Amino acid sequence: MALKVNDKYLKGFVGADELKGMEPLVKAAHETLTSKSGLGNDFLGWVTLPTDYDKDEFARIKAAAEKIKKDSEVLLVIGIGGSYLGARAAIEAIKGSLYNNVKKDTPDIYFIGNSISPTYLNQVVSLVEGKDFSVNIISKSGTTTEPALAFRVFRDMLEEKYGAEGAKSRIYATTDKARGTLKELSDEKGYETFVIPDDVGGRFSVLTAVGLLPIACAGCDIDALMNGAKAAQDELVSPEIDKNDCYKYAALRNILNRKGRSAEMLVAYEPSFAMMNEWFKQLFGESEGKDGKGLYPTSAVFSTDLHSLGQFIQDGTKMLFETVVHFGKAQQDFFLKDDPTNGDGLNFLSNQNMSVVNDKAYQGTVIAHTEGGVPNIVLEVPELNEYELGYMIYFFEKACAISGYLLGVNPFNQPGVESYKKNMFALLGKPGYEDAKAALEAKLS
Ligand code: PA5
Numbered sequence: 154m155a156l157k158v159n160d161k162y163l164k165g166f167v168g169a170d171e172l173k174g175m176e177p178l179v180k181a182a183h184e185t186l187t188s189k190s191g192l193g194n195d196f197l198g199w200v201t202l203p204t205d206y207d208k209d210e211f212a213r214i215k216a217a218a219e220k221i222k223k224d225s226e227v228l229l230v231i232g233i234g235g236s237y238l239g240a241r242a243a244i245e246a247i248k249g250s251l252y253n254n255v256k257k258d259t260p261d262i263y264f265i266g267n268s269i270s271p272t273y274l275n276q277v278v279s280l281v282e283g284k285d286f287s288v289n290i291i292s293k294s295g296t297t298t299e300p301a302l303a304f305r306v307f308r309d310m311l312e313e314k315y316g317a318e319g320a321k322s323r324i325y326a327t328t329d330k331a332r333g334t335l336k337e338l339s340d341e342k343g344y345e346t347f348v349i350p351d352d353v354g355g356r357f358s359v360l361t362a363v364g365l366l367p368i369a370c371a372g373c374d375i376d377a378l379m380n381g382a383k384a385a386q387d388e389l390v391s392p393e394i395d396k397n398d399c400y401k402y403a404a405l406r407n408i409l410n411r412k413g414r415s416a417e418m419l420v421a422y423e424p425s426f427a428m429m430n431e432w433f434k435q436l437f438g439e440s441e442g443k444d445g446k447g448l449y450p451t452s453a454v455f456s457t458d459l460h461s462l463g464q465f466i467q468d469g470t471k472m473l474f475e476t477v478v479h480f481g482k483a484q485q486d487f488f489l490k491d492d493p494t495n496g497d498g499l500n501f502l503s504n505q506n507m508s509v510v511n512d513k514a515y516q517g518t519v520i521a522h523t524e525g526g527v528p529n530i531v532l533e534v535p536e537l538n539e540y541e542l543g544y545m546i547y548f549f550e551k552a553c554a555i556s557g558y559l560l561g562v563n564p565f566n567q568p569g570v571e572s573y574k575k576n577m578f579a580l581l582g583k584p585g586y587e588d589a590k591a592a593l594e595a596k597l598s
Contacts, residue, residue: 228262231304
């Protein structure tokens with residue numbers, strides 16, 4: 154059994170007729186996707202990736218991960234957006250948000266090149282000082298400023314520490330198969346390279362080497378991850394909403410959006426899911442948010458955020474709905490012992506597993522929020538392991554593509570991301586941006 158949509162908490166928010174009314178639209182979106190006739194149809198490589206992936210490269214990924222595990226105390230993963238979020242999300246989901254702090258036989262993994270903060274950069278530099286480390290630089294274009302800048306710093310550090318030859322054997326580049334500065338540099342220096350397929354966009358690339366190499370280095374089972382994704386690829390094929398939970402989810406969120414809900418809050422009751430929330434936000438935000446349309450993706454971790462955002466969700470502006478990822482089983486449990494003195498008055502919680510308490514928090518919250526006027530879609534996931542995560546990743550990717558087509562946008566481009574880059578390059582004096590520089594400086598003065 155894998156991910157299922159539970160629509161029990163949508164009563165009073167979405168009627169059966171409304172879902173039926175979506176059927177022709179969902180079928181049309183399905184046809185657009187499967188016939189590869191829609192906007193962005195040259196970026197559909199992710200659809201068959203769980204079966205079509207390059208098996209030789211997969212074996213090389215595993216071999217590289219084994220080498221890194223043996224010769225490195227730290228792995229630096231350099232990348233931004235789709236070239237970083239999926240790997241970090243999967244590692245934290247499976248190994249926990251305290252992965253770097255717990256005792257383990259795999260390297261610490263730090264993500265860098267996802268901001269331009271000199272403070273963060275300095276901290277990572279000091280973290281690798283005196284340690285054996287390797288670098289996985291990930292950039293499809295091979296030209297993105299943030300990772301390129303960080304790579305320059307850590308490439309220098311590696312060359313200084315191990316010499317050019319030694320550094321070469323500790324640098325792994327994941328990039329385009331033929332184009333870009335990173336590909337050219339890798340060929341010139343002789344780094345081992347992994348490919349981001351042309352037809353897989355950044356935010357859909359976690360099941361390529363982009364995600365798989367760092368995920369394997371953390372000791373996660375990437376075969377199980379791909380098997381879960383394959384199960385989703387095989388199962389989520391019917392154009393009928395009532396036979397395809399992925400399409401049901403896409404239809405429900407579209408209905409709620411049309412009824413005035415402008416934000417979707419992804420919620421889980423596990424702190425280890427926080428980076429999956431970030432991955433989801435990029436996937437849906439970059440795919441749907443264009444042409445003045447799209448649900449604003451936001452997220453929360455409960456019960457943590459019930460003590461901060463809970464007030465707004467319960468009583469504030471009725472602008473959002475929640476999509477709750479509910480796990481049937483905790484990864485690890487903790488038995489709460491009875492205290493004969495009951496000095497803290499907590500014996501009503503004792504003699505049971507802590508997961509039961511967490512689940513009562515979920516049950517109480519879903520009822521409170523729906524009674525407070527906030528629709529809740531619940532995604533029932535048996536447990537948080539590699540297989541279920543692979544399934545969930547594919548589920549969200551496909552739901553996102555169908556959602557984009559339901560909205561009438563191109564789910565696979567991101568033209569809006571370029572605006573800040575142009576201004577930043579102009580202000581920094583990058584050759585070719587001279588005219589824009591003067592105009593921007595006038596605006597800033
Ligand atoms: O989803 C996307 O396409 C983006 O988030 C990119 O992945 C991100 O901008 C990084 O680009 P690149 O991999 O070319 O460095």
